[in-house]
Ligand SMILES: Cc1cc2nc3c(=O)[nH]c(=O)nc-3n(C[C@H](O)[C@H](O)[C@H](O)COP(=O)(O)OP(=O)(O)OC[C@H]3O[C@@H](n4cnc5c(N)ncnc54)[C@H](O)[C@@H]3O)c2cc1C
């Protein structure tokens with residue numbers, strides 16, 4: 189048997205997190221082994237962010253054609269060729285794939301092993317038949333769609349994010365179980381591409397977001413023809429004829445069912461910990477993932493976990509953020525801690541829904557209620573009027589000293605707009621800082637400044653402020 193590989197870092201999983209660690213470490217000339225058992229690029233590129241955003245983009249075009257008459261433009265009826273939508277989605281994946289490819293990473297100096305990885309003891313990993321004894325390990329194995337034990341679900345060809353984007357035929361009636369970001373993004377995209385869509389959500393749809401702003405998004409999606417049943421738990425699934433499916437659910441209103449052609453399961457994620465030999469490695473874990481401290485280190489000091497498998501927020505940019513934190517610790521021995529309060533997220537519905545920092549509820553709890561809430565509607569923005577994108581608002585949560593604690597936006601371009609607020613929250617900026625910057629006119633991002641400036645309106649009415657203005661006038 190050949191002698192084991194002894195790299196400085198061994199990464200398990202070549203997705204958003206693993207590739208970021210590999211690229212960063214390799215750029216410092218560190219000896220890195222990356223083990224990937226599936227497709228390089230992981231979920232985000234192959235079954236997640238990229239195909240879903242490409243599908244949403246296709247839906248947006250169909251919608252724009254339907255909306256065109258309100259701008260005085262007629263383009264005829266929108267016709268969707270689902271086979272070509274499929275090709276569009278896969279050509280987008282194909283365009284990005286070279287960035288994440290084994291060839292590219294090998295050219296960077298990373299030893300990419302295409303095999304399944306499994307720990308055999310606290311210091312040794314087997315990648316297929318290759319034995320590895322690395323100084324440090326980074327587990328970045330991601331997550332998989334959680335498929336709940338709903339009676340009858342296994343009797344139908346249900347879809348998950350891994351199969352949804354393979355279809356070349358239009359869906360007649362898509363029933364989506366779960367009204368989280370996957371459920372709602374895909375509901376609207378399919379509706380715009382011509383399908384009938386029903387969402388069955390056990391609790392509140394878009395439940396991780398500010399209820400006030402989520403309601404704006406849901407109202408719009410409903411207005412486009414998606415049926416959303418909240419507080420509706422799926423109780424069983426049954427096959428109907430050759431191609432049909434019936435989904436039974438119960439709510440406060442009683443029991444009911446909906447008939448459709450396809451079922452998409454989107455009820456959350458299961459961390460990929462199975463088969464990794466974590467017990468042999470002395471790595472504590474549960475259904476949520478590998479247990480890590482704020483420094484992302486597991487119960488085995490040699491092993492870090494990042495991204496979806498680390499059991500926290502599950503986003504590509506979080507996996508990338510985690511990668512930076514572990515590289516800093518492994519290469520430079522500089523302590524690092526994850527700060528979830530600065531992580532933004534965006535749901536790419538129309539209107540989009542984006543958030544960073546503390547929610548109104550959380551900020552209220554942490555600051556003993558001493559917070560202020562500022563809002564500004566899109567309808568009061570000139571660009572939004574010109575574009576007919578007047579639905580939505582920005583909501584700022586600030587503390588007593590006007591420090592920005594959290595920002596939520598529902599509206600056009602919210603995902604882009606949240607960028608500057610992510611910087612503001614991470615740097616602890618105040619409304620005074622926002623008051624002092626100049627946004628170009630006419631941009632929708634002006635709503636942020638308008639909300640910030642509204643904080644100072646009560647001050648303009650204070651008698652002593654008015655007295656100062658009158659007093660200063662005397663000096664010419
Ligand atoms: C439909 C959908 C849409 C999404 N949209 C967005 C979005 O718009 N924005 C956003 O930020 N996030 C989005 N996400 C979430 C995002 O995809 C994940 O948070 C991100 O991919 C997590 O990165 P990761 O590195 O932890 O895991 P992944 O990128 O999934 O990579 C894990 C890799 O590990 C490999 N692996 C697993 N086990 C082993 C093993 N034993 N040995 C070797 N290799 C192994 C897998 O094959 C995989 O390639 C979306 C997810 C889905 C499902």
Ligand SMILES: NC(=O)c1ccc[n+]([C@@H]2O[C@H](COP(=O)([O-])OP(=O)(O)OC[C@H]3O[C@@H](n4cnc5c(N)ncnc54)[C@H](O)[C@@H]3O)[C@@H](O)[C@H]2O)c1
Nearest residue numbers: 366367368369370371389390391422454455456502534535
């Ligand atoms: N734009 C983005 O950044 C984006 C897009 C898609 C996914 N993602 C990531 O992927 C993760 C997974 O997305 P998701 O939507 O699958 O999960 P989720 O956990 O965010 O939402 C799942 C929803 O399903 C509901 N649910 C659970 N069991 C149910 C049942 N038996 N019947 C009916 N409803 C049920 C839950 O109440 C919840 O609202 C997200 O949390 C997010 O981190 C991000």
